Amino acid sequence: MISPDMLKLQMKVVYKLNKAIIYSYGLRIGQLDGYERLIAGIYGKPDRVPVITQPYTYAMGMHGLSAKTFFSEPEPFIHASWNMARYFGFDFWSPVFDFYNIELDALGQKLIWRDRSEPDVDTSDPLIKSQDDLKRLRPPRPGLDGRMPYVLDSYKRYMELMGVPPMAYACSPFTMAVLTRGYVNFIRDMRRNPAFAHRLMQFLSMEVVVPWIDKMVEATGAAIVIMSDAWASQPNVTVDMVREFCLPYIEKIIRATNSALRTVLDTGSWGERSVQNPREVLDVKMDMMLPGNALKALRPFFLLVWNEDYEETGIPPIRNYAEERKVCLMLNVRPNLLEEGPPEAIVDNVRRLIKEGAGKGRFILLLNLVPIGTPVEHVHAAVAAAKQFGAYPIAPDLDGMTFRMPEFTPFAEWAKKEGLPVD
Amino acid sequence: MEWEAGLRNAISEGDEVMADEITALALREGVTPKELLEKGAVAGIYEAGRLWQEGTYFLPDIILATEAYREVMKRIEPLLESGDVSYRGKVIMGSVEGDAHDIGKNIVIALLRSASYEVIDLGSDVPLVSFVDKTRELEADVLGMGAYMTTTMRGMEEVMHLLRDAGLRDKVKVVVGGAAVTRGYAEQIGADGYGENAAAAVKLVDRLLGAV
Numbered sequence: 001m002i003s004p005d006m007l008k009l010q011m012k013v014v015y016k017l018n019k020a021i022i023y024s025y026g027l028r029i030g031q032l033d034g035y036e037r038l039i040a041g042i043y044g045k046p047d048r049v050p051v052i053t054q055p056y057t058y059a060m061g062m063h064g065l066s067a068k069t070f071f072s073e074p075e076p077f078i079h080a081s082w083n084m085a086r087y088f089g090f091d092f093w094s095p096v097f098d099f100y101n102i103e104l105d106a107l108g109q110k111l112i113w114r115d116r117s118e119p120d121v122d123t124s125d126p127l128i129k130s131q132d133d134l135k136r137l138r139p140p141r142p143g144l145d146g147r148m149p150y151v152l153d154s155y156k157r158y159m160e161l162m163g164v165p166p167m168a169y170a171c172s173p174f175t176m177a178v179l180t181r182g183y184v185n186f187i188r189d190m191r192r193n194p195a196f197a198h199r200l201m202q203f204l205s206m207e208v209v210v211p212w213i214d215k216m217v218e219a220t221g222a223a224i225v226i227m228s229d230a231w232a233s234q235p236n237v238t239v240d241m242v243r244e245f246c247l248p249y250i251e252k253i254i255r256a257t258n259s260a261l262r263t264v265l266d267t268g269s270w271g272e273r274s275v276q277n278p279r280e281v282l283d284v285k286m287d288m289m290l291p292g293n294a295l296k297a298l299r300p301f302f303l304l305v306w307n308e309d310y311e312e313t314g315i316p317p318i319r320n321y322a323e324e325r326k327v328c329l330m331l332n333v334r335p336n337l338l339e340e341g342p343p344e345a346i347v348d349n350v351r352r353l354i355k356e357g358a359g360k361g362r363f364i365l366l367l368n369l370v371p372i373g374t375p376v377e378h379v380h381a382a383v384a385a386a387k388q389f390g391a392y393p394i395a396p397d398l399d400g401m402t403f404r405m406p407e408f409t410p411f412a413e414w415a416k417k418e419g420l421p422v423d
Numbered sequence: 424m425e426w427e428a429g430l431r432n433a434i435s436e437g438d439e440v441m442a443d444e445i446t447a448l449a450l451r452e453g454v455t456p457k458e459l460l461e462k463g464a465v466a467g468i469y470e471a472g473r474l475w476q477e478g479t480y481f482l483p484d485i486i487l488a489t490e491a492y493r494e495v496m497k498r499i500e501p502l503l504e505s506g507d508v509s510y511r512g513k514v515i516m517g518s519v520e521g522d523a524h525d526i527g528k529n530i531v532i533a534l535l536r537s538a539s540y541e542v543i544d545l546g547s548d549v550p551l552v553s554f555v556d557k558t559r560e561l562e563a564d565v566l567g568m569g570a571y572m573t574t575t576m577r578g579m580e581e582v583m584h585l586l587r588d589a590g591l592r593d594k595v596k597v598v599v600g601g602a603a604v605t606r607g608y609a610e611q612i613g614a615d616g617y618g619e620n621a622a623a624a625v626k627l628v629d630r631l632l633g634a635v
Contacts, residue, residue, distance in 0.1 A: 057574075112523065114521065117521065117574050120523055122523070123523050123524075124523070183486075183526055184486060184487070184490055184526070187483045187486060187487060188487065190483075191437070191483070191487065235481060235482035236482060236483075237482075237483060238481045238482075238483060241483070308602075335573050336573060336605075336608070369573065371573060371574060372574070
């Protein structure tokens, strides 16, 4: 039974989705807020290119928080992330924790904690060392084990602050299989013992991921659920391996958890640069999203291509592919560039991404990772450039446009006046 | 000899169980560790490397071949006598501090060994100062560092500073690689070379040591 509060929230989301989609098709009624701009950017043309972020460890560093605090205490995690997103004026942000580890942590996988970076799976001690280990393994109690309560409480706080549900994150079963078995072991399983590899994938998909997505959806009414799948990438695994051992389970999970109001997708993989024909990888990425929403009209969602790949392949062929498949293209800004600057180089890079990628809409710019210690001026420059150059229709003389660096208040001063307390 | 083809194939096909069984049996039958190394293990990993470079093998194939090679080396390395193997140079190699990833590094090591380099594996998550200490202690010709994450890559720059401070920079060639590292970054920190992938890393070391 859905609660009145949840019903109200879902009605609000439906309203925003409809407004954004109608706007994106050209009926420009009213102004878009950041969430609506993101949705309009997915389905068509908003007022300008949406620029979104994952505050992550940069927010942690800005607030002087330890990794242990940031990745296990909801209040400082959400406040630091929200402060970061608001300070720079991003259109949308997601509460991004170490999403590859949550289910693993709940299953009992050992993690390595460090002071200034996210926890990492201890790959020297994988959870499933033998076939018998899988037989003994019990699925986590969704929302109760490991740091699952931290995630749910963080989402709850996010909703109180933002008034919309978060994008919910899960670890894809394929990446989870690599992390619980160890990469080499799982490669061996796929090559020599495919029946076991399929049993492992079945367990992780239907007894770990699906119940966890259900729990997150129950708690938040999330309209977008993202499974991240860094290990389903080339050249780590072949396209054939992804098709045999990953895709069928992604499809099962999506069909078990999506609805007309909820899109569930698998993304985050890379590798266009590592194969002779980048379209092979783009095709797999599309297949990972195609059953995403129960309504065909709302499929697919977005095609995310990372800087390591588009810098090698060039943006135009990827843009052409996205247009052919009628899908929104999402490009990130190279993290090293953000860190090293100078601001002029960042601005030129954003200008180029918009010039080559934004087209007639269906484009999102992502600052997925801002390295700790990056000067705030660099991030301000990236966001301001996206807002200036990304106004639709995109100016034909983008190269000739002069960039205006905005004035900004130092973060400490801003936080004192407007930010939320972190403690 | 039957064991030669068997061991070579087991390694190049990445079957570590078969490779180890053949090695153990051959040793019992009196085959010397040196023969096993040269005619079986090295030949097998060399073949896998060749298939990879020509595009027949994919990364998972070369990884399994590397693992089979490592399994065989575990058994025969302690039995090798000094003088059994002549090396073309000494390389030390590790993943930088904070980085637990070692798959790429292990492939590079296996291929370097197959190309007759003596390689000392410092492991993963190696404290930055250890790269310098080991360079001095082992008098390495080449120091190789790998980083998989943008966040850990910065450690390479620190190692370069430490090498200069220790007066070792001119005595060792430094090569870097890994998913996070780019050619531009390698140039920026003053490394002697950047290995785009494992096969390129071997050619790079050959070139830096004047082996080609």
